[in-house]
Amino acid sequence: MIRQVAKELHERKSGYLFAGQGVRNSVESLLTVAEMLDWPIVTTPVAKGYFSEDHPLVKGVFGFAGTEEATSLINDGDGKTLVVIGSSLGETATNNYNDNLTRNRFTVQMDFDETVFNRKYAIDLPVLGEIGESLSMLIEELEELGYSKDSKERTAPSLDELITEDYNTKNVLLQLQSYLPKSTRYTIDIGEFMAYVIHNMKVLDYATFDINVHFGAMGSGLSTAIGSKLAEPERPTVAITGDGCFFMHGMEILTAKEYKLPILFVVMNNARLGMVYHGHSLQYKRVHATFEQEPINIAAMAAAMNIPSYQVENFEDLTEEAISKLMYGDGPAVLEISLVDNNVPPMGDRVKFLSSFGK
16 A cells, blocks of 8 residues: 555655644654655644744644645645645644645545544545554655655744734744743643644744644643643743633642642733634624623732742733743743734634625
8 A cells, every 4th residue: 555655646746745643753754755755744733843844845734823835835736646644634624624635636644543534535545554654664665766865954943033023912922932942842722822823833843832723622731731741841841821711720730839840821811712702703793792801910810829920011021031030940930911912813714714704
């Protein structure tokens, strides 16, 4: 089967590698395949963080909050082949089951779970097996056909040139990332801010983002940060959450305090459920007054628990010195970002879908 895959890729010459979370332990093998074929890599939202953006073949996320380059490749590119590796091709990975993903393309899907084949998209060649082993065998078959690895020159993205002076979610997240070590792992909760993380924050090191888009469970990013820090104590860990998530499960921060886990909990506080707010605004051109709540001082809540905290109310408040004081203590800390951002989150095709609701 792998030999047949290699033959089909060779005959069609052009295509895209579409990586899901199943490539977690096979990133280098997939990069080798990409460099042998000279084909772009596009990832799903949950696979953000596996491929550093300093690699010229890595084109970013397709799906919910996807990047313009990756979206353009899938929707308008002339690649004749799509190789899906480790993705079940769910709704958030495919931009609401976008037909452009496989249209007029020979489609290969590699997975260890046979139930994902032909679930939503017709698959020409399903390859059932352990993904790392499948990729290793594919490399051997491509070598037999005369392909060799052509290592690409890497250029790390500059965060500073992407940041403007506006006090908005995008700039806050990029500024925060610019102050933190490249190896920092970000555990991302569910909310409006998640779209900005997927769309704007940069992958600077392996496994730097953990995003549970599939279940969409508000508060999951908080406990994920605790598990991540216990698994890798030396790795800087930051949870990015919202006020809604924090009010549901924020007391987990006391668990981090009890175990003296130095995790930075960044709380985007806009006194509303942002995804619901913008969803209604796009669909109905109006928003119910009760969607906005009386602002709560989350930094004061942290102080009541004797947990270090800092409240940001304008862009000038967000300084490297303030972040450093919070990051390197002997337990958790809270960074509260008090910000109402009325820009439409970069949700990709979901914005078009919601905007056209009822038409």
